[in-house]
Amino acid sequence: MKIISWNINSLRLRLMLLERLVITQNPDIICLQETKVQDVDFPMLEVQNLGFKFVAFAGEKSYNGVAILSKLPLTNIKKYDILDFGHKRHIAATLPDETIIHNFYVPAGGDIPDVKLNDKFDFKLKFIDWMVEYFTKNYCQNQKIVMLGDMNIAPLINDVWSHKQLLGVVSHTPIEVKKMMNLQASLNWIDAHRIFVPDSEKLYSWWSYRELDPFKSNRGRRLDHIWITPNLGNNLKKAEVFKDFRIAFKPSDHVPIGVDIL
């Protein structure tokens, strides 16, 4: 089973790129963030024509929005309005083999890494706390969970182009990284991509639109993640980053990332 996560930054604008992803990678499941489409305008026909019979989405006008596109039946679909901000940043569903998929779009957190000066940063930190509490309280033994999405945090030194220069930049500040480590510890989550790419190697999933030639300057960050519970560890066969999508025509600033799980 191949599962892909992608912050698509407008689903309707990038249906052609989504089609390319489906044709080249043939995933069973695609989890999207920043769909930027309210539910009444969701391009259901287009998505079904790409082969996804089972679709779950939670969207709003202009901002946020998440979706799960699946070739396998989805049951027990859940959408949480985390911290009651009215933001569509979470959707979850259960697969036929009982594996649960949680798709998150964690708040970016604004520019100033200070909760007293910046409400958005406060929201981001509390959002991660909510995730920790949710998984701690709701986990049942032997449950298989895939938790993925745009976490908007690059936790490791080699998840950013310059650890030193980004220590004060929202996405790589010590306080966020600590929160993310708390979350990782909550269920002993496995960071799928770092099983295959050692911590000593640079690995990115996002490059700013403000770079003229993103791969030349290569000032990337790994903001997108796929984590699995330890009981899925032996089933994890591959983890990929589809870098080419960053230099496609009209790209998202994030590229799709994927895992193969038996």
Place this chain on the structure above:
DNA sequence: ATGGTTGGACCCCAA
């Protein structure tokens, strides 16, 4: 040290 770009709505906000 600063500004650079994009998407979607509206005359700017969030990223």
